[in-house]
Amino acid sequence: MSESIARRGFLVGALGVGAALTAACTSNAAPAASGTNVAAAAGDNAEPGTPVTIGFSAPAADHGWIAAIAANAAAQAEQYPDVTLEAVNPTNDITQQIAAVETLINQGVDALVILPNDGSQLTSLGRRAMDAGIPVINLDRIFDSPLAYRTWIGGDNYGMGVSAGTYIGTRLRDAGVANPVIGEIAGIDNLPLTQARSQGFADALSSFGFAVGPRQAADFTAQGGQRVAANLLQAAPRLDALWNHDDDQGIGVLAAITQAGRSEFFMVGGAGSANAMREIQGGTSVLEATVTYSPTMASSAMALARLVAQNRGMGDLVEKEVPTSITLASATITAENVADYLPLGFES
Incomplete structure (x- = not known):
């Protein structure tokens, strides 16, 4: 096993969502639906916590990668009996995305997972949610200010x-x-x-x-x-x-x-x-x-949103809080290791 894969294997254990990272060294849980990858929480994170409602917003699924983002987020949320998912309609219109997330903020969801159409243009919205006491997991396209999100997770x-x-x-x-x-x-x-x-x-x-x-x-x-x-x-x-x-x-x-x-x-x-x-x-x-550059990062984002909303940390880390930033490594897939990665692939 290469050093980079071993390092991400550690991250898998820390998150407790083995199929949610791109380089799991063990077999994955069976996908909940075609093109999705989910895994149950591990260790203390497996224990049900306070019921929470997580809002989710992403661009329209006009690209295989974006479609897989939404599918993975929904499939991961279904793994938790203590999570209710409130997903707004996906859109490529900035104004519509802002309006949809504002609705979630007004509803008082316990956490938000947002893949913005444009990080800069939605930074003020993330800040508004954070100021309202709603932790934001900023997925992939990063907001301009760290004050606009509790945790960022994305690819490299x-x-x-x-x-x-x-x-x-x-x-x-x-x-x-x-x-x-x-x-x-x-x-x-x-x-x-x-x-x-x-x-x-x-x-x-x-x-x-x-x-x-x-x-x-x-x-x-x-x-x-x-x-x-x-x-x-x-x-x-x-x-x-x-x-x-x-x-x-x-x-x-x-x-x-x-x-x-x-x-x-x-x-x-x-x-x-x-x-x-x-x-x-x-x-x-x-x-x-x-x-x-795996869309399974959305599975991890949903797992992180649950932990943050429940005031829990990542089970295998010493720190009691979820980190503020997680960057997934980029693995190289060849004929030698493609069988290991194929279950994580998304359909174009």
Whole structure:
């Protein structure tokens, strides 16, 4: 077991929600529904506490990863007899999300789990909830101020880039490839998460003496991925490796690669979709690895909201309080370990 997996194995024990983190080293509880991953609380956290109502708000499920966020949150809440979930209608409209969460605040829920459409624009709303005595678990897209949330939990965008760059750099170095041509298909370039992923990728490659070659940004959709990949492949008659930031987007990227009849390079994906993992498992695709950014973080967010609302800490930690920040590590999934991660995958 690698050091990074061992470290996250410790976090699994601390949270008591083994399937809610991306790198559980043991088997997971059976999913409550297709594409969801849940686990019962462990140790003292398994004991029912004060009944609590947890409000939940997230963007509309127009992307496989976002759909899995909502599914995992709901499935995890169902594991607890002491939790009532109040989920508002998902929306991509900032104004509607604000109005929906305001309703939850006015109802006096015991805790809130919020994945904001835009962290900056919803910061004041998180602060309003906190000022009203309602602890906020800020999921993934972070608010501008720590006063707006009790705990933040999310993925490591920079770490995704580092994981992808380290895998590609190691492969090319070990193969003795000199001056490799390394492509990158990013997500939406003006988003901080995309910028962090690209920076981590460039930094990791530089440690091998390599640099990013042809790079284009898409839009996290299969259609955008196909269009951008077609353009990149046409402009780059030779590639040694390619990193695509997002596995939903990767459906289109792989389609463009097939259409172009290209197979001289290997590809790394991003996020850890079940589709990508099955492609890796099949062993007949240019897609040979993906790096995780798992929506099972929503399961953990729900577990944390319950503990915070009940004034309990994480069972395996010495401290009596839930930490204020939890960053999930980004694992690299290959043919060697894909069977371990497939149960955590989401459908694109």
